[in-house]
Amino acid sequence: MRNTRRSQKIAFFFLFLATLLIVIPVGLIVVIIFQKGLPAINWQFLSDMPRQGMRAGGIYPAIIGTLYLVLGAIVFALPIGLLAAIYLSEYAKDNLLNRIIKLAIVNLSGVPSVVYGLFGLALFVVFLKFGASILSGSLTLGIMILPIIITTSREALESVPQSFREVSLSLGASKWQTIRHIVLPNAIPGVLTGTILGLGRAAGETAPILFTVAAFYLPQLPKSIFDQAMALPYHLYVISTQVPNVDEKVRYGTALVLLTLVLFMNLVAIIIRYNFRKKKKW
Amino acid sequence: MAIRKIKEFAIEKLILICGLASIFFVVLIFLFLAKEGLSVFKTVTPFNFLFGKSWYPISEPAQLGILPLIYGSLLVTFGAAIISIPIGVACAVYIAEIAPTKIKEILKAGIELLAAIPSVVLGFIGMVTLVPWVKTTFNLPTGLTALSGSIILAFMAMPTIVSIAEDALYSVPKSYKEGAFALGATHWQTIYRVLLPAASSGIVAAVMLGIGRVIGETMAVMMITGNAAVIPQSILVPVRTLTATIAAEMGEAVVGSEHYFALFAVGIVLFIISFIINVTADIFLHKRH
Numbered sequence: 001m002r003n004t005r006r007s008q009k010i011a012f013f014f015l016f017l018a019t020l021l022i023v024i025p026v027g028l029i030v031v032i033i034f035q036k037g038l039p040a041i042n043w044q045f046l047s048d049m050p051r052q053g054m055r056a057g058g059i060y061p062a063i064i065g066t067l068y069l070v071l072g073a074i075v076f077a078l079p080i081g082l083l084a085a086i087y088l089s090e091y092a093k094d095n096l097l098n099r100i101i102k103l104a105i106v107n108l109s110g111v112p113s114v115v116y117g118l119f120g121l122a123l124f125v126v127f128l129k130f131g132a133s134i135l136s137g138s139l140t141l142g143i144m145i146l147p148i149i150i151t152t153s154r155e156a157l158e159s160v161p162q163s164f165r166e167v168s169l170s171l172g173a174s175k176w177q178t179i180r181h182i183v184l185p186n187a188i189p190g191v192l193t194g195t196i197l198g199l200g201r202a203a204g205e206t207a208p209i210l211f212t213v214a215a216f217y218l219p220q221l222p223k224s225i226f227d228q229a230m231a232l233p234y235h236l237y238v239i240s241t242q243v244p245n246v247d248e249k250v251r252y253g254t255a256l257v258l259l260t261l262v263l264f265m266n267l268v269a270i271i272i273r274y275n276f277r278k279k280k281k282w
Numbered sequence: 283m284a285i286r287k288i289k290e291f292a293i294e295k296l297i298l299i300c301g302l303a304s305i306f307f308v309v310l311i312f313l314f315l316a317k318e319g320l321s322v323f324k325t326v327t328p329f330n331f332l333f334g335k336s337w338y339p340i341s342e343p344a345q346l347g348i349l350p351l352i353y354g355s356l357l358v359t360f361g362a363a364i365i366s367i368p369i370g371v372a373c374a375v376y377i378a379e380i381a382p383t384k385i386k387e388i389l390k391a392g393i394e395l396l397a398a399i400p401s402v403v404l405g406f407i408g409m410v411t412l413v414p415w416v417k418t419t420f421n422l423p424t425g426l427t428a429l430s431g432s433i434i435l436a437f438m439a440m441p442t443i444v445s446i447a448e449d450a451l452y453s454v455p456k457s458y459k460e461g462a463f464a465l466g467a468t469h470w471q472t473i474y475r476v477l478l479p480a481a482s483s484g485i486v487a488a489v490m491l492g493i494g495r496v497i498g499e500t501m502a503v504m505m506i507t508g509n510a511a512v513i514p515q516s517i518l519v520p521v522r523t524l525t526a527t528i529a530a531e532m533g534e535a536v537v538g539s540e541h542y543f544a545l546f547a548v549g550i551v552l553f554i555i556s557f558i559i560n561v562t563a564d565i566f567l568h569k570r571h
Contacts, residue, residue: 012470015373018368018372019372019376021369021373022437022444023389023392023393029404030395087298101302104308107560107561108308109560110498112497112525114498115553117528122317123310123314127314176294204398204403205400210533211533237402237501240409255403262400263395
């Protein structure tokens with residue numbers, strides 16, 4: 001008996017140790033980036049063009065480029081993703097087609113990000129002749145975050161109780177009216193959570209934008225969606241590996257801005273989800 | 283009334299079209315990879331492409347064998363799997379079974395945080411911390427090695443492994459656990475004799491999806507594995523993976539050149555690998571229902 005107790009203690013200690021092995025490095029990564037990156041952050045760093053071959057100055061065009069890309073991706077992916085989620089939760093029957101759609105979503109979420117980059121290059125840049133542009137990059141990122149938006153929106157729609165729909169239908173509302181006025185409003189926080197998580201993912205990805213939009217060094221703002229643009233994750237890659245003698249402060253500063261942007265979006269998503277769960281009436 | 287009917291009809295058709303969009307995009311991705319990638323087989327046979335031992339895409343004549351790249355990907359993935367599977371599954375068990383509720387929430391937030399960190403940021407942190415450490419610890423000429431890549435990639439696989447394995451453990455019926463307790467088993471005996479076997483298909487799926495994430499990872503790998511396209515003799519030498527090859531070389535490849543086609547063919551290989559992994563993992567995930 002004492003032996004089994006002791007082996008339980010030892011086992012639990014190792015499980016705890018394994019957990020620490022994940023959590024402590026995560027904490028360290030965040031702390032290091034904040035500690036070394038904060039001294040670089042000032043208004044000039046955030047609002048100025050890069051200078052001296054990106055060794056000085058700011059990262060303004062990269063920030064703006066990332067914002068454009070993320071916005072473009074969401075404009076493309078949110079309507080399609082939301083309607084696809086409505087189809088899966090409200091219309092789809094449990095048949096082969098439904099199974100294939102689900103399998104396609106699983107696959108879409110598993111395709112390596114660099115393969116999205118290749119696809120964007122072949123379809124948008126070369127075949128449709130959009131060139132390396134914000135349009136090509138946004139569409140590529142949009143397709144990449146589609147599975148995230150579909151999956152989270154679908155969960156949100158399906159968590160609306162069946163009785164809500166039945167009451168609405170029994171009052172004479174049509175199926176679409178029920179979806180539009182009863183199901184969707186109750187699912188909005190969940191849809192929003194998924195959208196923001198998708199935004200965060202799009203903001204941090206580098207490989208899909210490598211050949212579809214990203215400019216190595218472009219000290220001006222894009223004027224239209226057919227222009228190339230700088231982007232934060234690619235800029236971090238460039239100044240850490242491609243440009244020699246960049247001040248470490250600039251690298252950490254760029255990493256900090258990117259990390260803050262992505263974590264901020266995730267935090268907002270978590271807060272929405274938390275509040276929604278608390279307020280849920282059913 | 284009639285107008286409303288027409289409007290609803292149109293909306294429902296639009297919903298159906300969007301529902302089919304994911305199938306459309308998967309097919310479209312494959313078609314465009316195939317359209318560009320299959321042309322490479324005019325100059326090199328599929329066998330020589332997959333098993334050729336040298337990758338010199340810009341020499342004259344170009345040598346387009348991706349075996350060193352496949353070895354590079356396998357080695358880095360294998361290393362990452364060895365590190366991340368035990369730690370990830372153990373962490374999932376701890377979170378699902380042992381941690382008190384409050385700590386559980388903090389741990390889950392920590393795991394979500396890790397999943398959210400962009401790969402280029404992890405690559406950067408790896409470059410400035412891990413790479414010098416590997417170099418001095420093993421007394422190597424360079425710290426940009428397969429080992430460094432494996433360690434960073436392990437951290438990218440862990441969030442996937444932990445969250446899916448945790449779900450699998452939660453979905454084991456409560457009665458299993460109660461039955462084991464009633465028979466006098468300790469908590470730990472219940473975990474490894476009852477819960478883990480009952481959740482095994484979900485855990486296998488978790489591991490597969492984690493590995494899928496590792497094979498497809500690009501930026502971090504490109505930044506810290508040293509990018510030498512030779513067949514690696516040990517884990518302490520630089521390697522180049524399939525993904526990093528595409529990312530590093532596509533910028534210089536001329537559209538329509540042999541090199542360009544070859545990189546798309548590498549993309550096809552990656553697409554097929556991820557397709558197989560995801561379909562298999564999906565089968566394992568649905569097995570328990």
